[in-house]
Structure formats: C-alpha cells, structure tokens
Amino acid sequence: MSNPINYITIIIVLTTISNYTNHPFALTSDGLSLLSLKSAVDQGGATAFSDWNENDATPCSWTGVSCSNISAEALTFSRVVGLSLAGRNLRGYIPSEIGTLTFLRRLNLHDNNFFGSIPDQLFNASSLHSLFLYNNNFSGTIPKSLCSIRRLQNVDLSNNSMSGSLPKYLRSCRELKRLIIGGNKFSGEIPAGVFPELANLEQLDLSDNAFSGTIPEDIGELKSLTGTLNLSFNHLKGELPKSMGDLPLTVSFDLRNNDLSGEIPQSGSFGNQGPTAFLNNPLLCGFPLKKSCKNSAEGLGGEGGSTVEGNVGRRDSKKGIKPGLIVLISVADAVGVAFAGLLIVYLYWRNKDSGKGCSCTGKGRLGGNEKSHLCAFPCIGKFPGTDSDLESDKGGGGGGGGGSSGVNGGDGDLVAIDEGFDCEIDELLRASAYVLGKSQLGIVYKVVLGNGMPVAVRRLGEGGEQRYKEFVAEVQAVGKVKHPNVVKLRAYYWAPDEKLLISDFISNGNLASALHGRTGQGSTLSWSMRLRIAKGTANGLAYLHECSPRKFVHGDIKPSNILLDHDFQPYVSDFGLNRLINITGNDPSSTGSLMGGALPYFKAIPTDQPNNYRSPEARVAGSRPTQKWDVYSFGVVLLELLTGKSPEFSSPTTSTSTEFPDLVRWVRRGFEDEKPLSDLVDPMLLKEMHAKKAVLATFHVALACTEQDPEIRPRMKTVLQNLEKIGA
Template sequence: MENPPSMSFIFLLCNFCLSMAALNDEGTALFSFKQFITEDPDGSLSNWNSSDQNPCSWNGVTCNDLRVVSLSIPKKNLKGILPSSLGILSHLRHVNLRNNKLHGTLPLELFQANGIQSLVIFGNSFSGFVPNDVGKLKNLQILDLSHNFFNGSLPVSLIQCTRLRILDISHNNLTNALPVGFGSSLNFLEKLDVSHNMFNGSIPMDIGNLSSLQGTVDFSYNLFSGSIPASLGNLPEKVYIDLSYNDLSGSIPQNGALMNRGPTAFIGNPGLCGPPLKNPCSSEAPGASSPSSFPFFPDNSPPGRSEGGNGSKYDKGGLSRSTLVAIIVGDIIGICLIGLLFSYCYSRFWTRRNGKKVDESKDGFQKGRRKDCLCFQKGESENVSEHVQQFDLVPLDSNVTFDLDELLKASAFVLGKSSIGIVYKVVLENGLTLAVRRLGEGGSQRFKEFQTEVEAIGKLRHPNVVGLRAYYWSVDEKLLIYDYISNGSLAFAIHGKPGTSSFTPLPWSVRLRIMEGIAKGLVYLHEFSPKKYVHGNLKTNNVLLGHNMVPHISNFGLARLVNIAGGSPTLQSGHLTDEKPHEKQLKSATSEASTFSSNMNTYYQAPEALKVVKPSQKWDVYSFGVILLEMITGRLPIVQVGVSEMDLVQWIQLCIEEKKPLSDVIDPSLTPDDDSDEEIITVLKISLACVQNSPERRPTMRHVSDALSRMVVNPK
C-alpha cells in the first residue's frame, strides 16, 4: 500500500528535475544574474523563470535565433553584483544596466563575450579597476562607465577597440595618465568625456587627430598638467574643448578649434595665459614667477582691516560694537522670558487641575508631575486630534526615557533666536542635555500632517545629521526636541562668536574632516534616506559641531514643519522669516544681528532657486560649495571689495584670472605648508565644481564625498 505514494513522489521529483534541465545554457547563465540580485523593487525580473526552455521571453532580454543578443534593464533600482556566468552569452551584443544600484567589480569573464558592441553601466556603484580585458572587445562601439567608482589607470588595451564611437568615463576615481594612442587608433570616436576624475600627466598630442569628434570634448576637473597641445586645434571647429580646472600651464594655442573660445573653457588652470584669459603671457617661462600652483587672486580686503593684519575677525564684514551689546542684552531678556514661560505653565496647570485655582507662589514644577501636563492646553472643547499624544511628549527614539514633566522642570537657557523661533538648551535632572525648539502657536487643524512629517524626519539616523528625539504638539505650543550638539555652529568656528573675546581658529586638518563629515551627511539625505531628501537651506549656521568637532547637519525639514505648525512664515529671497507677537521684545534687541544673518542666507542659494519652486539636490551641492569656499578663505559669503559688495562665488570666479599668492586668499589663520597647499587647491577645485551655474554640471554629493574622503584617508 506504500508503493503508490512513493512512486508519486519520484514522479514529481523527476518532473522538477526535467523542468530545471529544460532551461538552455544561456538561460541558466542569465538566471544566475537574477540570483545575484538582492533587491528588485519594481519586480523587473519577476518573469525570469527557471522552468522556461529559453530566456527569450524574459523582461529585458532580446534574442535572435534563440540566442541572447541584448540585456537591457535600465533604471529599475536593481541592487546586486554581476556574475561571471554572463561571459557564456557568446552572441551578446548590447548590455544596458544604467542607473541601477549594482556594485562590486566587473567580472573578467564578461569580456569573453567578445561580440559586445555597447556596454552601458553608468549611474551605478561599480568599483575597482577597469579590466585590461576590455581590449578583447574588438566590436565595441559604445563604452559608458560614467558615474561609478572605478579607480586605477585606464587600460592601455582600450585603444585596441578601434571601432569605438562613444567613450564616457567621467565622474569616477580614475588616475594616472591617459594611454597614448587615442588619436592614432580610435579614428571613429565621436564623443569623449574623461571629466571629473584624477587623471594627471599631459594631454596626449595625438588626440588632435580625432576628426570624427562632435559636441564637447571634456577634460575638465582633472589634474592634467603641462601645456595645451597645439594639435587640439586640429579638431573640428564645431567641437567645444573643455579644459577647465586642471593644472595646465603656458600660453593657449591660437589655432583652429582653440580659437574664439570663451574663458570658461580654460579657467581654473593657474599657469595658463594669453587670450581669451585676461592675464597676458610674460617672457618668462610658465610658472617661473611663482612656485605655487595655486590660481592667483586680486586683493579684496574689506575696509577697516589693516595691512598688518591686526584687525579682528569681525573686520571681514562683521558686526559693530553696538550689535554685540544688543545680542548680549537679547540673551539676558530671553532668559527672563524663559522664567516667565515656565511660571505661566505652572499657573495654567494648577488652575486647570480639577477646576481649582492653586496658589501661584508655590513651587509648581515640583508638584506638577503629570505626563499629560495641561499647561499648554487651550481647553477641552478644542479637539485637535483623537490621539492623546497631542498633549504629551511623543518619543521618536526607543532610547528616550524622559517625559514632558521632566522637560518642563529642567533648567533652560537661550541658545539663540532664528527667523523661525527660539532654541533652548535644556538640562534634565539626570544631566541629559537636549536642544528644544519652539514652533508656532496656530495650525490647530493640521496635527495629522505634522505628525506624518515629523515622524518621517525622526527616522533619520546618521552620525552627521542632528537626531530628532521627540516632539510635542498642542494648540498653544509645538516643541521639537533634538540631541544637543556641544560645540556651536560652524559659522562661529570659522568667524568667531559675537560677544566673546577669545577665538581659536580651526586648523586645516580639522576643516578637512568637517568638510568630509558634512558631505557624508548630505549623501545620506540624498541617497539613503527613505525619501531621498533635499535640505534646501544648508549654510554654516545649520552645521553644528559636536565632540571632536564632528559636524552635524541641523534644521533639516524645519521650514516644512514651521508651515504646518502655523508659525506664519513668509518667504523672502527663498528663506523663511517669522514674527511672533510674544517675541517682539527679544527681536528688537537682536534685530540688527538677525537682519545680518538673514542677508547671509541668500548667498548660499543656487542661482536657479530664485526661479524654480521645487528644490533639488543640486541646490544642496551649490550651498555646500559656498561652505567650502567659506572654510578655505575664512570670509563671509558676502565680500566687501572697495565700496562694493559681491558674493563669495562671484568673487572667486571674477578673480580667478588675476594674480595673488595663496597666502592672500586663504584664511589668514591658516599656515599652509607644501602638503596642505595641494589639499587646499584640490578642495578649491571641488568647491568650484559645486558652484557651477548650471545644475547639470555640478557633481553629485556622492562623488564630492568620495573625493574628500580620499584626502582624509590618504593625506598628502
């Protein structure tokens, strides 16, 4: 009686084995690709079934006579690595995996499919060397490896791909010199982009032989040195040659495609001279007049700063004595207001408790130990939400152990007043220190919206982003409770804190680590946060420095929360301003300082921010570039030049064609040596890339962060 079940099992097992065996060799090779994919959020590979006889009906697969000739799965957020089995696809002609999340190295076996005509994998996270086996792809016409993390040299074997029409290796970490032979071998090349790498050495002379080139030939943002080969003028006259931001020197050849070009094609090369640049060539050898490879700048010392350098940090466009006094007075008034606020809370609590009035002269905060402290409530009839949390502290972190009662009993000090409210330093009885920001008093119908927004922000956890620990909402009061960051803002660290006599400038090594930390925080917001956020208001005042001067990006999402909370903010020059009646006294004492700070905001904005309503990540890239310039020069974002003013970016771009030694441009408190000289120049190049007028020409924060990390890990 047991035989039938046993036979049935064997029959089913055989059928399963036969179904697996039904898939041909190429299908098996492709199916291994699916097995190496760890994330497929769009279900792009959902119909890749091992039971099929061949893969020709699978998404992204094209066959010819049942042989796979194309694998095209772009922009599907696939995460994983490429298996070596793809080399089995002997008839493979086209690979398009652009804009996914693939990582790891390129398997050498892939290049055994030597019939490949196009290999397009830009916008992933591939790393490692470009395999020398790429030279085996004799039929290769399109090679696009851009926007990855490839490093090392470009293999010399690439020039064996003589049918190549498009070569884009931009935005990687490639180094060393370009292989000689481009012009001699790649006669069909129509597009060449090697920008945003770390290529060095001279530009190959024979590139001028590439008569089929079109559009822009881009060598920008590298470390190319030496003179510009006159042979580049032999390129078609309609070709735009971008040589900006390298270390090229000597006179610019005036022939063919190099003639009648604007200065933007050559800026950022300290040793270049002659038209279209304004600095004429001297009779001396290039670079003989200055041993520094830094681009020279004109003097822009603000009025009031002596030649002897005895002026204070505030002489760089800082605050007057009366302003500093006003700020100190404002702090004192703010502390008084805190006392009044807690007294008011106490009286409201005991007045409402059981409907009885209590003697206000007693120690109310010691008596009022209720988690649902009613000191901020307007009345039971005003139902904001059905959730009880509206009148309680809502933790956003499992480590939050304090409640509202403890918060209200704590010692509080005014940290500062911004255009959107007051921030307090609050020290609990157990010694835990927090930062509490008060928002608006209106917005009684928008609790659900506020809750959704604030809880999304509360999920963000990164070492370089200030953590939101908890929040409180009622009709009368909205509070945001953050981690307290102990060493103040980056603005104070660079320029000094108003009202203090002592000031210790940051050394270059510390500044470099701060730059790297900010970049990492932005990469997290842009690429790894749940919604790929944009900060939108990045500036040195919104970067706080913690233990060991670790930077923390603050005030993320604050503008949105203020709008919801009913603070009645208005937008002026793209930045929020806010006036609350109960803060008029404090504002009058600090109005001059607030106006000064508000005016600074505009100079961190990307040019397109004045025209486009929806912010983009490239806004943050621009703002980060301004911060880098501020940290290099030690100057405020607005620069006084004689009797006129200009923003720091305009000043850098205007003066890049002039000549001033490095010591006249960087922060006077820095004492650069030969090593930091090179690092400062590199960071300057990165900052200039970030502040490009065109958003499309700005790098992503991922590439900026990677470039800065290399400098910190491998200092000169």
Template sequence: MGVSPSLLYLFLFLLFYAFVPLVSSLNEEGFALLSFKSSIREDPEGCLSNWNSSDPNPCSWNGITCREGVVISLSIPKKRLAGFLPSALGSLPSLRHMNLRNNRLFGRLPPGLFAAGGLQSLVLYGNFLSGPLPQEIGNLSYLQTLDLSRNAFDGSIPSSLVQCMRLKSLILSHNNFTSSLPDGFGSSFLALEKLDLSYNGFSGSIPGDIGNLSSLQGTVDLSHNLFSGAIPASLGNLPEKVYIDLTYNNLSGPIPQNGALENRGPTAFIGNPGLCGPPLKNPCPTGVSSSGPSVPTNYMPPVSQVNSNGNGSSGSGKGLSRTVVAAIVVSDVVGIGIIAMIFYLCYRRATSSKGKEESGTSKKGTKRRKECMCFRKEESEALSENIEQYDLVPLDRHVSFDLDELLKASAFVLGKSGMGIVYKVVLEDGVILAVRRLGEGGSQRFKEFQMEVEAIGKVRHPNIVTLRAYYWSADEKLLIYDYIPNGNLTAAIHGRAGTMAFTPLSWDVRLKIMKGIAKGLTFLHEFSPKKYVHGDLKPNNVLLGLNMEPYISDFGLGRLANIAGGSPLLQSDRIAAEKTPNQQSDVTSSPFLTRGSCYHAPEALKTLKPSQKWDVYSYGVILLEMISGRSPLVLLETLEMDLVRWVQFCIEEKKPLLDVLDPSLAREIDREDEIIALLKIALACVQANPEKRPSMRHVVDALDRFISSKPR
C-alpha cells in the first residue's frame, strides 16, 4: 500500500517542528561543529560527549576555545578520533587554530575547509589523510603554521601555497608529495623559521631562491626525496647555525663551500652518489670545483705559520704571504676533512644498527641491536666486553642532546695533542660542547673503558671540567665535556699566538686562579671516587670560565687514551706532543728540554707510575709562571734553563723581587707580602725530593692562611 505525497510532506513538516525546540537555541557555529561530530565514527575516549545541541553556544565544549563568545580554536589532539573532516568547519568565521594531530582521521581535505580565511595554524600531523592538497589553501593569507606530516597526501604542492606569505612553520614530511616545488618558493616565505619536506617524492631542482629564507632556524630537512641537479650555492646564504640535511636524494656535482654549507660533515650529503668534493671522499673530476673552502673566523693558524711580527708576513707587515695563506687554507681543509671523517664514521656505525635485529647463534636466542638514540645508561651497563657500543651514553641526568644532534652540529678544531683532537661543537639549540676524539683501536676493551669513563664522570667539583657523555665504537671513541669559554691559562698568562691585543691578568685574578687549581687538585687527590692523580698538569690543561674561574681538564685522560688507542701512551710520547697551536715560546727549545717537560717532576722521567707529588710539582711550576709571567723555558744570555732553575738562580743571586715579578704586576708591589708568600709555597712544591713537597690539602691551607681572600 503506497503513501500519498501529501501525507509524506505532512509527516516531514510535523517531524521538523517536533525538533525545533531542541535545536533552536544553538548558534550557527555550534551547528558547524556538530557536523564535525556527526562525521566522527569512533570516539573511544568520549571527548565529544558534551557537544550538545541544547547548549546556546559551543564555548563550553571539550576542545573548543572562544573569545568574546565566538569560536577561535578547535584542539582535540591524540584522542583516537576516527572519521573525516567536513567542509562545514570552514564556515567558522573567527577560527584561528585547528589542532587535530595524532588521531585517525581519513579521506581528503575538503576545499571548503579553507574558507576559514582567518586560520593561523592548521596542525593535522599523524592521521590517515590522503589525496592532493587543494588549491584553495592559498586563501589562508594569515596562515603561520602548517603541519601535515605523517599522513598520505600525494600530488604536487599547489602553486597557491606561495600566497601564504606569513608562514613560519611548514612541515610536510612523511607523505607522498611529488613533483617540484612551486615557483617563488624561496621568495615568498621570508618569515619561514622551520622547513621540513623530508620523506616525500619531491623532484626537480632545489629552488635557487631558497637562500632568501633568512629567518630559518634549526634543521632545514630536504632529505629522502628525489631532488636532482646541483646544490644551489644560495643555500650557503642561510644563517650559519642552520643545519641543511640533503641526504638521500639524486643531487650531483660539487658541494658548495660557503656560509651555512661550510664546515659540514658528510652526514648532510650521504645518499647522493653524484655529489663530489669535500667533505666527501670522492673528488670532483678535473675542472669541476666548488667555490672553495674558506677559513672559519675563529680559526687560529699554528705558531709555526706566524712570524715574529704576528701577521705571518715575511715583509713589512702589509699582509699574509701567499705561502702562509696557502698553508692556512690547506690546514683548514685538513681540519674540516678530519671532522667530516669522524662524524661520518660515527654516523655509519650508529645508523647501521638502527632498527635491525641480529640473529644470535648462541643459546641466548635472538637479540635486537639497540637504536642509536636509546640513551639508556642502564642498558649500556649490561654490554659485554665484546659488544660494540653504538649509543651516546650520558653520564649526567641533565644531558639533553643525542647522537644525531651531535653529528649534525657545527664543529671546529680547538687543538691537538698526543691524546687526540679536541673540537668545539655547537648544537642546534646553541649549546656548546667540547668533544675529544681518542682513537680507533682497543675494540675489545669496552668494559674496561666503560668502568674508567663512568668513574671519571662521577667527579663533580666547581674547579674541574665535567665529563657529560661518551661514545664508543670500534672506529671511534669520543668524550663529551662542558665547553669552557675563556681559553686556557697559557693564553691568559702570555697572550694568544698571532693576536696583538692582550690584557695581563691582575693579581687578584691570579690569586683566584691559583686557589681554584689547588682546590680542584685537592678534591682529585682526596675526595674523588678513585683518588685520582692528574699526572700531566700544565697551564694548557687549566681552562678559564666566564668569570675567570679555573677548571682542571683532562684528568684520567692518559688511561682512557691507553684503552682507546690499544697501546700505552708513554711519558716521552706526551712530552713530544706537548705543543699546540695556541702555545707560544720565548725561546727555541732544545731537543732535550721542551715546554711540556718543564711541568713534570724530576722523578717522572724515571718511572711511568704517577704519584700525587707529581701534581704538586706541576702546580708549583704553574705558580712560578703566574708570578713571573715567564714561559717555563727561560733564556739566560746564551743558556737555556727551566723556570724552576731560573727562579732558584735569581734567589741565589739575591735579585730584587721586581726582577722575578711579572712586569705587568709592578704596580701591585704593595701586595709584596702576598707575592712572597706565594713564591714560598711555589718553591716548596718544586722541591726535587718528592717527600719534601707538601700535599695539596696543605697548600690550600697555606693559601688561606697567608693570602687575604678579599680582593683589593
């Protein structure tokens, strides 16, 4: 039996008026949001349960923020909502922020969504959205944040996107976008601070105007795409602290060596077989070159490359000679190459283990090799001596960086010695560290290394450099310390080689340094976990903080270098390797007497077993150096002698105090009592018989007794 049309219309009319009292109080924005609720098929946490049509407005609903009674924000992240996005959301006239990240939304973005022209942030990270990005996105002229990462979007980036000129953050990683970037990409987003296009199928050339994005920060990630052609030199115009990740593309040709591309290790370029030139190992074909490496602003050439007039010129001081310039450039290239090789080896070891399972043949069954960013100390402690360590292991709960951040950081050579190279490493967030590379041997001694380095990591004192983390693999052993910004004591006493400006230390600052060193040594000798002996104390191993507070560095390093290098580091080896680029000498050293050997106790040349009295002697020499302002090697007419013998000679000859005193301290001769007291302490410390030397605790007591603690 059929129903007449008139009866059907009557039924619908009555049905409509039956529901009018239930919905008539809700405003238009509420209706638009209810359309979103009706599009959600699953709401396992019930976050939309209080979205009721009986409310006059939606301002009290979960995830809704209003201002002056109008909706400005829809934020419901990580609630496992399953459904699609309706066009009706675009009808919210004052909507500024939409955050629906980490849900289970699917389907395409409706063009009507972008009718909300006031939208400033659209965050849809971590859903199952697909299809192309609508051209209507260009309507969002106020958009500042667009995060569509970890979805299944495809197709090309619409050309209209460049109309969103206020964008500060553009994150499209882990999608299926293809084709080249739209024209004007680098010229339109001048406010852009974050750019991540990684893990897509973008192709074509990297836009040449991308270097105009001068506001970028952190990492510009273009990795894991299909970009081809040459790396545009304009990338070097980006801020120097920006890390540019170009890994795993189809790029080719020489790597430009300018600006932000300079001093980068190979980790930024791997996965591009067609690239050539530094920092990669494969050289460019003859006739093909980049713009050439430039010298970092903080690079200091070795002393041997700077003549007595301080400018490296052999002439009248008009500038650097061609030979010196060539030497500086070659040294820089070598330094950058070493850095690149180190971090590449670390990266290769780390990434080779990431996400892979190792099938064990022993009865213990299958083991999963740890990922390189596990950062779990308790796991590292369970490793056996024969298992390589692929993690950066923190020794301090405040460590917030990981291996990946360390590999991507800017690095500069600070110095070299017989126990490795030290780098200044600047992380993306501005944190500065000092990283020492120890060696490539000792692959079977991890447990021994681990026990030693973790004991050193427990040493905490205001006058001792803190070891924060370490890295171990068969190829690399790295120690990560706090970076101490004011250089070492050698430069503070004598000035830095190659620089003209030099402000001598005041007597009060010298007292502060002397006391700090003594307190640090006392702690090592008597209160550290293993009652350490430094064994190689010298001004190069005393670093100065922002307020000229001293920090003793490199204690325990000889033992670690022995383990990491696989062979003992002999005392003679240490003496032969003492000179570093920031040292300068008043005389030409003889083959039998070097700057480094002057700090070693006489008995140190007879035995390899260090004692605490070695450190006391070294401390005494440092005191004499700070009082006299002279280098540890002194030229007396034609006779060369060490500083200890020279001071003893002056005393025997009854020279006046001013002859011994640093000339820059002559105006502080009214502090004569303190100066003489310090001189007596120094002479007690450098007694030839170690049994006659005081302990460092007695030295601290003497300093407190004889020297006023109040600056004048």
C-alpha cells in the first residue's frame, strides 16, 4: 500500500503548478483573490470587470491589474503588483481576501462608492506601499494593522466618512511619506509623540475634520515635510507652537477656520506665511494678520490704544458721536468728493485738447505708423520690423527686421525688476532688433542695447488695460525668481496698448535644436552633456516648485522651453507666461504651443501637433495644472535625452506605431520585454558604453516620473536628488 504522505505531496505539487504556471486549466491564487472583489461589488462592475474571467490562466490582462515577474527558488511567477480601478463608479466593499495578494504594491480605488470599514486583513499584503482610497464612503477607524507594513509610504483616505481619533500607533509607520485624511469625521486631540517618529513624512493633511485641543509641540520635528501642512477647518485651540517655525522654509501652513489664539510667532517658517494661512481664527493676532496684539489684549478703546478703530470704539462705548459732529463729517466728505470730480474732469479735457487729434494710445504700437511721432506726448523710439514683416516671419532662426516704424510708448513705464538692469524705454525701442519668432503668444525680438548687451524682448499684446494691478503682481512674482537654471526676467513695460517682457538672451538655442538639429540631422550631445542638462533642468524646476514665491507650476515643460548657453548649461523659460498672456487678453490654447517654445525661437513646431509631453491628466479639458504635470513632462524630456527620439513628431517605432503610440509606452514595453539597452538608447550614446550603468539609472528615474497615476510620481525635489546620485 502506498504511503498516504506521498499522495498529499503530489496534491500539493499539482496545486502549486496549477496556481503559478500559465497552464489554462486553473486561475492563479492571485486571480481568485481578485474575483472576491468582483463579487463584493454590486454596482458599476459590469464595465470594470467585463474581462475578469475565471477561466483565464492569470489575471494579468484584466482591466486595472498590473503584474510583474517574481523569481523564487529558480522559478519565475507572474504576480499581481498593482490594482487600479479609480473613478469607475463602483459600489461595494473591500473583501479581506485582497490581503492575500502578498506582492501587491499599489491599491488605487479612489473616486468610487466603496463603503464599510477598511479590513485589518488588507494589510497582510506585506508589499503594499501606496493606498489611495479617497473620495469614497468608507467608515470606521484607521485599522490597527496599518503600520504592520514596513514599506507603506502613501496613504490617502481623504473625503470619506471615517471617524475616531488619530491613533498613536501611526508612529510605527516610519517609512510613511504622505498621510492624507482630510474631509472625514476624525475627532479628539492630535496626539504628541507621533511626529518625531515620522522622519520621512513629506505631506500631512488633517483638514476638515473635528480635531480639537492644541497643536502638539513636536509637530516641528517633521523635518522632511514639503508643500502644505494642512490643519484647516478643525476645532484646534490654544497658541501656535513656536516649534512650527523649525519646519522647512518651503512649507506652507493652512490653519484656517480653527479656534487658535495668541500672537503668531515670527521665527523661521512663520516669516514665510501669508495672511490666508491664519484666516478665521478670531483670537489670533500679529503679523501677517492686520490685527494688533496690543489691541486684542486691551480691547477696543482700551488704555493706550492708538489706532483709529480703538479711539472710535472708546468714543462709542462711552458717549457716542454727537449729531453735530456727524453732520460736519458728512459735509466735509461731500466737498472732498466734489473737488476730486472737478479735478478729474479738468485733467481729462486738458489731455484731450493737447492731443491735437493724435492719440498716443491709438495705432502707434510696435509696427505702427509714423504719425504717432506727432503726438503731444511723444510716441518714443523706433523698433525694426513693420507689421507686414512680422506677419511674414514665421519664427525662423533670427535675422534682421525690416524697415523702421513708429512705436507708441504711450504713457507707460519701463520698470526694472533687476537692480543691475539700467535702460530707458527710448534706448530699448531704438536699439538694433531682430525678430526671432512669432505666435499668438507674442512676438519675440533679440535686442542689442547701446552697451552691447543682448536681451530678449517679448511683446505680449495690446489688451488687458483694465487688469494693470493683476499684470504687475504677476510680473513681480515672476521677477522674484532668481536661480542659475531659470531664465531671469530683467524688466517689463506696461502701457494700455503695449506690454513687453525683457529677459536674458540665452545664446545657444534650445534643447530641441541641440537634440535634433535644425534639419533633423541628429544630435552630437555627449552623455555627460545630456546628464548635465537633465540635472540643471531638474534643479530649476525643483526651485520653481519648492522655493519660488508662488511655488510655480510651469505647465509646459518640453525641450523647446529649455534653453542652453555655450557651456550647455540649461535654463528653464516661459514659466508664468500663460497667466500673463491671459491677462493681456490673448488665448494660449488657440495655438497649442509657442513656435520653438522659449526665447529664442530656433525651430517652429506645427501648432496642430499634439503636445505629447503633457501628462495624461493634463490632457483632460478644464483640468487644473499641478506640479505633477511638470514631473511627467520632465520624465518625457529625460526619455528624449536617453533615446534621441522626439514624441512631438512621430512614434519611436514604425511598424508597430499603432501599438505604441507614444515614447513613454514604447520605453516601458521595451523594459517589460527585456530588450537590450542598445535597442532603446540614442545610437550616439552607444559609443560611451562606460556610461551604461548611469544611463540605466536615468531610465528608472524617467519611468518613475512618467507613472500614469500622479500620486505615484515623485516630487521634483526627489527627482533632483536621484539624478544627483548618478555620475557621468
């Protein structure tokens, strides 16, 4: 009689083979676990799960499922590593069987109608590092087993119906980078002792809950925090802990709509906050709020109060204002208004009479007519290039302008943003100038000043006269950006019918020309040059995202917006331009992209070409720009530097272009199919085989940047750090 143990062994072996091979007679264990989710969904699953077939050998081709080959004991199995069914209008619950997906790294079910509590068993999926369940109807508390996963980095449970307190065991999530639980029903005090343990936390959002008590003093120990610390719309009270000033200077506070009190500290990061960070906290006082702590302490009209509000308050509380005084004040106001009106009428008629029929705000703009020189207010200066010349120039490689024509300086001002820039408007407009390019986003000139210094002058257009303050505020914000890898704005000119931006002229063209040449003959950029360009561009973008006054989103990163000097140092250009164009009344969306991108224009890109540098979410009409847009676009630029292939003109493949319609998918498929590196990189780089390790590391950075899910993409700060680790 055979040993029964042998039969058991045979059964186990057969079961293992049926689970982990591609033999069609049985679905793998991962597939069976996923089918439990299909069974748990009672609405919306008809579309999402239409190809989830229990007769398949593996679930790797199912909608929303990602797999990877896992090697163990000389065997290779295809295991589920990602599940993404966001925005599918699914209604149901998360079954505990999902926790048996031991290689699951990303679970993305946001923007659905899932309900019930998050099962503790889910965190048996020990490889999980990203959990995105926001915008659902989950209830219950944060599971105790959440921090049992060592690799967990991203948790977004915002906009659900979860409740309970913020548990102290969160301090065990030591690898956590993002904790976002805003828009729930959490309550109680924010416990002390949690934040010192979260050394890697980059984003914390506890907003729109019912947290009470004081802000713990040790919150200042979140040294890796970036972006916004969001504690708004809670019931927090007490004074602001001074330790918050120890947070990184790039961190923005959002403490609105609480019951905080006392004086706002002025140390460290507090000095970088605007008034909106503290709004709707009635008992808060001090800078940047327009509320004196002295008045708050003494009360309106208290002893020693020196403000008008204090004196009026004291007068009202004691005696009130006498009727005779009220009449006197009213008469004085009426006389003042009448006088101001007469003055305005007088100035209007005087200016009109002095014009002698010639308006300095009429047709005499750049490319206008000579008649404008006859105005009483002289229409100053000359500028090469008539309107007809500019219409015929479609953005070639420089060249002189046509004949001279009148320029209307109007009653505008040339305002120097940089202290080292010394130029009058008449000198600027009379200088030698060359048309570099034109589009509906503006005409660009290279202008050589009297001292021989070349500058780039962009003419934005003639509209926006009603939005002067908005224009100036935006230009000033752009002008405050000072970084060695960002094009510097030197000055601007504003008049009702003319707006100009004067910036540094970068002399060696742009990255698009350097990579592909003016006639597409290819690039001679070495690997060390390309890596230098990548690092410099990442440095400039990281500064715009993290350190600039507005924490700018560029929104249009591509090689034509990356300028190069003679040492091939890169300069990010055109940030903030779309906003300025909108203020002046032009429509950037009508052209798609600038001809050749930034200053200067060396190569025109057809406007009907799709912008394949944009992230998937950026291509949705009405979507709002985010920094993750820029990260994706930079990732595509990196792939272009590595492969030498431009996504703007054609697919990297010919015979399979319908299967791989863009550069990102082509590279990803190449890695999935384990193609040799020589099939992916620019042939120019094959001569530098010593750089193989660095090239491969850069590919991984680019692929991380071009993840479909924006939450997965790293911040530019992290991208820069990863690139800096790569040697040339």
